[in-house]
Amino acid sequence: MHLFVNDLTIIDFSYLDTKRGIVGESWIVDVALIGQLNDQNMVLDFGVVKSQIKRIIDQEFDHKLHIGEDSSALVSKIMQQDNLNILYKTDALEYIFMSAPPSAYCFLQADKVNIDEVLPLIRATIMRHMPENVKDIEITLRPEQINQAYYHYSHGLKKHDGNCQRIVHGHRSKVTVYENGQVSEAWQSYWEKRWQDIYIGSEEDVSVELLTEFCHQHHLNSDQYVGFEYSASQGEYKLVCPTSLVDLIDRDTTVECLAEFMLEVMQQRAPNSQFKVMAYEGVSKGAIAQNN
């Protein structure tokens, strides 16, 4: 017997890629359990599927930075006090450094991060928690079908008391912009280009001290990098990455703030237009900002 639950959850995460740098991604998760009926004549109670399996996926894969551990791009991975520090080198010979509690990472025994590499790990992780009558589990990971502009962004919300505080987690998000009541393909593609594979950082988290120390240690030009640092309830977070991967904004990076930021940018450039922007955060949720 097969039992299925589609749209069980969404994995919102980021991964490191030698070509693209820091990539925010959102995958929708469908599951099918294969097994015999239990005493309740069920393969597994839908309530358990929705709570337990979703919890496992959230704990192990969601809101994390995924890294292919077998890649030679991963230069180092070192525990320092409570934090795990990683150093990654892109094909452009640029460095990405992150320091965060170990729970902010997911390491794959693979060269790169993609659906084919993540699937077996999710399957094996869930199977360890399944009752005996469940013999196998099929997982589907799929990006949302989007027929319009979208971008991949990563960020961290230091004021969030949950996992969104992790300094590098991200989303694949569509964006809809109306200018004077009409969908504006031009503005949508402006944001698609501006925020393709971007780290959106807040000015108040910029740390010159961290940048200076990091660049000194690795003999790098500090003009070409930016450092971010903050403390949150789960620990201390640091990130240094090339400025080419970053859009620095003068506010927090909640989706509400991003929608307001987008509105302000468009208003400055087209002061006589009326705008409405629907900024998504991953799949099926987001914020709307509009002027009068």
Ligand SMILES: Nc1nc2c(c(=O)[nH]1)N=C([C@H](O)[C@H](O)COP(=O)(O)OP(=O)(O)OP(=O)(O)O)CN2
């Ligand atoms: N009003 C807002 N709430 C939250 C925001 C935000 O910008 N505005 N942002 C976040 C985080 O950035 C987070 O990445 C959103 O993740 P989400 O998947 O929605 O959170 P959960 O994992 O808790 O939800 P699931 O349904 O389990 O995926 C949080 N809140």
